[in-house]
Amino acid sequence: MTPPFRRVLVANRGEIALRIIRACHELGMEAVAVYSDADASAAHVRAADHAVRLGPPPAAESYLRLDAVVAAAVAAGAEAIHPGYGFLSEREAFAQAVEEAGLAWVGPPPAVIAALGDKLAARRIAREAGVPHVPGTLEPAVVDRPEQVEAVVAAARELGFPLLVKAAAGGGGRGMRRVLSADDLVGALLAGSREAASAFGDGSVYLEREILPARHVEVQLLGDAAGNVVAIGERDCSTQRRHQKLIEEAPAPGLSETERRRLHAMAVRMGLAAGLRNAATCEFLYDRDGAFWFLEVNTRLQVEHPVTELVAGLDIVAEQFQLAAGRPLSARALAAAERAARPTSHAIELRISAEDPARLFAPVPGRITRWQMPSGPGIRVDTAVEAGDRIPSEYDPLIAKLIAHAEDRPAAIARLRRAVGEAEVGGIQTTLPFHRAMLAEPGFVDASELSTTWVDAHWDGPRARAAAVRVAALAAGLATLAGDPPPGADTAPSGAGSTGEASGDGSARAWRTGGRALSVDRWPA
Amino acid sequence: MSGPRPRPPTTIAGPTDAAEPAATTPPVDPRAVRIGVASATRLEGDPAFSFAPPPHPVLQPAPAGEPAGEGLLVDGMPVRARLHRFDGVRARLEEEGPDGTYRTDVLFGPVHRDHRRGTDVREMVVEGWRVEVEVECERRAVLRERARRGAGAASKGGPVEVRAIIPGRIVAVSVGPGDDVEAGQQILVVEAMKMQNELRAPREGSVERVGVAVGDTIEVGDLLVVIH
Numbered sequence: 001m002t003p004p005f006r007r008v009l010v011a012n013r014g015e016i017a018l019r020i021i022r023a024c025h026e027l028g029m030e031a032v033a034v035y036s037d038a039d040a041s042a043a044h045v046r047a048a049d050h051a052v053r054l055g056p057p058p059a060a061e062s063y064l065r066l067d068a069v070v071a072a073a074v075a076a077g078a079e080a081i082h083p084g085y086g087f088l089s090e091r092e093a094f095a096q097a098v099e100e101a102g103l104a105w106v107g108p109p110p111a112v113i114a115a116l117g118d119k120l121a122a123r124r125i126a127r128e129a130g131v132p133h134v135p136g137t138l139e140p141a142v143v144d145r146p147e148q149v150e151a152v153v154a155a156a157r158e159l160g161f162p163l164l165v166k167a168a169a170g171g172g173g174r175g176m177r178r179v180l181s182a183d184d185l186v187g188a189l190l191a192g193s194r195e196a197a198s199a200f201g202d203g204s205v206y207l208e209r210e211i212l213p214a215r216h217v218e219v220q221l222l223g224d225a226a227g228n229v230v231a232i233g234e235r236d237c238s239t240q241r242r243h244q245k246l247i248e249e250a251p252a253p254g255l256s257e258t259e260r261r262r263l264h265a266m267a268v269r270m271g272l273a274a275g276l277r278n279a280a281t282c283e284f285l286y287d288r289d290g291a292f293w294f295l296e297v298n299t300r301l302q303v304e305h306p307v308t309e310l311v312a313g314l315d316i317v318a319e320q321f322q323l324a325a326g327r328p329l330s331a332r333a334l335a336a337a338e339r340a341a342r343p344t345s346h347a348i349e350l351r352i353s354a355e356d357p358a359r360l361f362a363p364v365p366g367r368i369t370r371w372q373m374p375s376g377p378g379i380r381v382d383t384a385v386e387a388g389d390r391i392p393s394e395y396d397p398l399i400a401k402l403i404a405h406a407e408d409r410p411a412a413i414a415r416l417r418r419a420v421g422e423a424e425v426g427g428i429q430t431t432l433p434f435h436r437a438m439l440a441e442p443g444f445v446d447a448s449e450l451s452t453t454w455v456d457a458h459w460d461g462p463r464a465r466a467a468a469v470r471v472a473a474l475a476a477g478l479a480t481l482a483g484d485p486p487p488g489a490d491t492a493p494s495g496a497g498s499t500g501e502a503s504g505d506g507s508a509r510a511w512r513t514g515g516r517a518l519s520v521d522r523w524p525a
Numbered sequence: 526m527s528g529p530r531p532r533p534p535t536t537i538a539g540p541t542d543a544a545e546p547a548a549t550t551p552p553v554d555p556r557a558v559r560i561g562v563a564s565a566t567r568l569e570g571d572p573a574f575s576f577a578p579p580p581h582p583v584l585q586p587a588p589a590g591e592p593a594g595e596g597l598l599v600d601g602m603p604v605r606a607r608l609h610r611f612d613g614v615r616a617r618l619e620e621e622g623p624d625g626t627y628r629t630d631v632l633f634g635p636v637h638r639d640h641r642r643g644t645d646v647r648e649m650v651v652e653g654w655r656v657e658v659e660v661e662c663e664r665r666a667v668l669r670e671r672a673r674r675g676a677g678a679a680s681k682g683g684p685v686e687v688r689a690i691i692p693g694r695i696v697a698v699s700v701g702p703g704d705d706v707e708a709g710q711q712i713l714v715v716e717a718m719k720m721q722n723e724l725r726a727p728r729e730g731s732v733e734r735v736g737v738a739v740g741d742t743i744e745v746g747d748l749l750v751v752i753h
Contacts, residue, residue: 358568358654359568369634369635369648370614370632370634370650420653421630423653424615424632424650425650425653425655426614426632426634426648426650426655427634427648427655428655429566429654429655430653430655432653433652433653433654434653435653436652436653462568462570465568465654465656467652468651468652468653468654468656469562469571469572469651469654469656470572470574471618471620471629471631471651471652472631472649472650472651472654472656472658473560473561473562473572473573473574473656473658474574474599474604474606474618474620475608475616475618475631475633475649475651476560476633476647476649476658476660477558477560477574477576477599477660478576478597478606478607478608478618479608479610479616479633480558480560480576480660481556481558481576481597482608
């Protein structure tokens with residue numbers, strides 16, 4: 001088949017830029033990378049056929065410069081732009097500018113991004129499509145005048161407390177407030193509105209019932225120019241912390257074929273009603289009574305798309321390119337949609353981020369001194385970092401996705417347990433110990449306690465870390481007693497050529513230096 | 526395969542021992558080390574451990590019939606553990622517990638020598654947790670604690686012993702025995718890491734004794750000045 005495009009600009013960085021560039025090359029297309037000064041020698045730049053500098057490290061001066069990205073694509077002779085996720089991927093204005101420059105936009109049309117990006121508009125589309133949305137208001141909750149306040153409080157009482165104040169333009173929990181009683185409602189509306197206005201430039205907020213406990217279940221959709229929309233399967237992304245996903249899997253555990261068909265059909269109805277093209281994800285809450293409640297649609301490629309790719313046997317990014325070139329849904333995609341309600345394998349993704357699970361998952365940028373990712377049967381690692389790389393503080397702390405694929409969920413969990421034991425990361429703290437703990441957590445292993453609030457309610461990072469601290473101290477103590485250079489001895493550990501400050505910037509070297517020194521220790525002359 | 530080469534005991538500079546009142550010094554095994562979590566990765570409540578080696582080296586393969594690691598003391602409690610080092614980075618800790626042997630893989634990261642504090646800070650990665658541990662001679666740790674206690678005594682009425690809290694070299698002595706000093710007055714200057722550090726009187730009083738002279742090399746815990 002002829003390549004969908006000759007040359008494509010990838011408007012992103014990190015693992016997703018590399019993943020898209022790989023798809024470009026496999027489809028016989030050239031890839032143009034863009035980069036900030038922090039990424040001048042990054043993996044996505046090295047992998048691309050051409051690279052264009054956007055500006056200094058801050059995203060606002062580089063990856064978020066819509067005009068600069070479009071200009072780079074035009075100058076480099078690209079025919080299409082793939083935005084990846086994050087950055088400009090859900091900006092209607094960007095998609096519009098790409099199309100106005102005569103380039104193909106690899107994603108849903110600008111009008112669809114606009115309609116679904118407004119959460120209130122998306123909820124109205126759901127109502128019209130007969131898809132149950134999370135109960136709540138369908139118009140902005142305005143509290144400028146006393147009678148408006150009365151109306152909002154009445155609506156809130158009807159929904160019941162606790163409820164959520166959410167930003168219409170929101171995402172990632174920004175502008176969101178949990179309200180326990182009518183007394184706190186107006187304050188929460190004002191605060192949420194202010195936060196939303198500063199984050200998104202739109203202060204519209206609305207009320208939603210808090211559905212607890214609930215699982216986060218989402219459906220991967222693909223649509224073509226002829227107006228066909230199909231569901232490629234669902235994912236469960238319930239293991240989250242403050243609305244940031246930590247673990248995702250496909251299919252969602254425990255759903256019957258009937259439930260799956262019902263869920264996929266609802267998502268397809270949403271896609272059809274919105275005029276969806278290309279790829280998007282329709283998110284739902286799944287409550288303990290087995291009801292699905294429409295949450296929102298993400299009009300882009302998702303971070304967690306690989307689990308669907310593995311279970312569906314489909315390259316979603318490659319499909320996106322074919323669809324963006326105006327081609328119909330592929331036979332492969334249609335076949336995957338046919339099978340979607342009866343999945344025959346299971347995939348789980350762990351998001352490895354530069355975050356400290358013992359300190360409320362605070363981002364911890366720094367330099368990676370050791371980086372060894374697992375391999376072997378059924379393991380896929382999507383990453384763009386290696387030992388010696390500095391994790392910049394300017395961007396998302398996600399540094400790798402470790403994905404296991406196996407015949408069923410228990411086998412996938414066993415495979416992941418094996419794989420996390422093979423991972424070796426030094427120099428920065430990552431979320432790996434959280435994942436190791438979850439893979440041993442009975443409520444996760446048997447899927448009985450999947451819930452969006454599980455991590456916030458149950459994860460005790462410092463306690464989980466205590467045993468490791470003891471082992472670290474014991475090992476370091478034994479090593480010192482056994483003849484590691486004792487502290488206070490005046491010789492530097494690596495001997496000649498080392499200044500004693502060797503471990504400063506060249507930490508990657510220090511590991512090896514240490515290795516040499518120690519191997520000498522073991523075989524004395 | 527031969528075991529690790531035995532190391533000579535860590536020595537602490539002579540003047541320190543001379544300055545120590547012998548009666549208050551408990552015997553400390555010169556090979557003993559103290560391990561704690563370094564400040565960069567420390568969390569509230571992180572423990573510190575003291576390790577005292579047994580009379581015979583524990584880390585060599587134990588003689589037949591003798592349990593591995595028998596006699597290692599951690600905070601005075603015997604612990605049976607041994608460390609297998611595969612290379613300079615990867616190692617496996619085997620610890621005998623009440624219901625069997627626990628094996629944990631451990632990564633040894635780079636070592637930063639903290640010259641100011643006289644300790645080594647080493648990155649360790651255990652089950653994905655990155656912990657920077659601080660390794661310090663038990664003797665030096667004891668001296669440091671004594672120096673800290675000395676500083677704490679400043680608020681009380683009795684004589685105050687000013688002890689070194691950093692190792693270095695004396696470049697100036699500004700007071701002599703019998704001099705009256707005010708709180709905050711400079712009493713000496715210590716050069717450490719090419720930086721000149723002024724030591725100031727913790728309270729007012731008269732100088733009873735000066736334990737060092739210009740050019741002396743000092744260690745953490747060394748007695749510098751006594752103020753009465």
